[in-house]
Amino acid sequence: MTTLKLTPKYPREKQTIMMFNGDEAVAYAVKQCYVDVVAAYPITPQTIIVEKFSEFVANGEVHTEFIHVESEHSAMSACIGAAATGARAFTSTCSQGLALMVETLYIASGLRLPIVMAVTNRALSAPINIHGDHSDAYLMRDAGWVMLFVENVQEAYDTTIQAFKIAEHPEVQLPVSVHLDGFFLSHTMENLHVLPDEAIYEFLGGPRKPVKVKVDYYDEEVEYTLNPARPLSVGMLAFYDYYFEIKTQQVEAFKHAERVITEVNEEWYKLTGRKYGDGLVDPYAMSDAEIAIVVMGSSTGTIRNIVKKFRERGVKIGVLRIRSYRPFPRRRVAELLKDVKLVAVLDRAASPGTLGALYSDIISSLYTLKERPLVVNYIYGLGGRDLSPQLVHRLIEELREDLRRGFIPEERLQRYLGVRE
């Protein structure tokens, strides 16, 4: 997070400090976003989001229609139906729930419905585990969702609000998922600066405004919404005649999303005094770094904290946090890593049979460079295994040793961080 240089419209003293955990922060953000429909099914560690939000509904604090569904598959289906009528829709899930939802995730993105979903990243079974890792997030990697990973409770709040703005941007029109690490953020209480309701209403420009589309059977452009008074077909059959074009439009929309994420990050900065790097990546001490640690989510702060100590001792090391996992900001990544000698990419999930998913994205971002850094892959924190400060110390010492040696043997390309022998 960068602190302010300009005077924001709502400086800190105009924001209210709340002691909220990540789940409560997300629920509160959704409350302020004038959401029309929430359809969700509870699953640990997401449960508090749904519980808290249903309290807002029960107390009459929101106009939202809360649909209690019987599964996550239905939760997303209900959001799809709602969003197709022009409603602003939200859901939240993780792990097995997200796995059950996968089929419908592709429908939400394929129909270009700007649904927002909070994912409290949690390991997948088996063995059964309720704790935080990124296995579930990697599961939805290619589902056509904009995926934003947050570092702390404040960012969970900020990003949930930003997500609606990004999703509903006329040139984006894609669903957005906000990823907060299960327990590490979902159940961690921190000081949260909350904006007044009217600030969020203004930021989002009021309720959702569906885009207009041209269809053959109407003379005028019509809203892309289901409306019995003005019939429209949504989710038509498209074979080899149109499917390809529709899919490439989705791919192109991600290019707009990349730009819009940075614009929204700037706009948020002017509003609140907070921004997260350029919105896509959040670098720390990267300008002269010889070693870089690339990471996503809640471990970033723990790593940055130890990196600061090594910096004090004159070790040229930096941290590159990936905030936008999809779209993956490969040009920014290449720019930031081009002069680094050694990069360690930390994946909080394994991709059995190949190297880590984030590692693969980093490697492909660097390939077009003339001179490429050494890049190693660490698998860490599976099933909620804690990344302790001691472990980060060991990691950095190991990287310094690799840098001295100047090469990475093939059998040492992927390593496990914090696993018992």
Add this chain to the structure above:
Amino acid sequence: MLIEIRWHGRGGQGVWTASNIVATAAAYGGKYAQSFPAFGPERSGAPVLSFTRISDEPIEVHSMVYNPDILVILDYTLLSPRIVEGLKPEGVIVTNYTGDVNSVLERLGIKRGDYRVLLVPASKLALEILRIRATNTAMIGGLLKLGYVVKFEDVKKAIMERFTGPVAEKNTVLVERAMSETIEV
């Protein structure tokens, strides 16, 4: 200054709630604070941990607390040498206990003077005031005895927000009583 607290208790005793109340009180006192649980299988009676960080600076670390400044033990059946692991040399142990001091030291496997040890008659007071064995708020009273962690007024405010009506009132009384009846050995 950064203060790190590790809470030990059993599922259902309100370990996480106590940690949240202290973090909230710290925020009322103008500090940055963090509170989070370490859940095992969620069942009543199983040993559980919770952590609190209180700092003048924003807190960026999101790992468990390995070297706490303060240990708070809600349930004296958990007293063992293992519980002291990682406690800083100048650290403090605040435990629920009524009775012989030497037996506490023995169960912790420490000698008098190794650490500051505070005994809180939490079970006794909770039974007397709340009529249930919820020792979490009483243990906050013991923590308040240290003076430098959080202020009573801020704890009171956090309790009034967390609980309502007579439950909030009784818990406030309990905190105050526990604070005055905590002894350092």
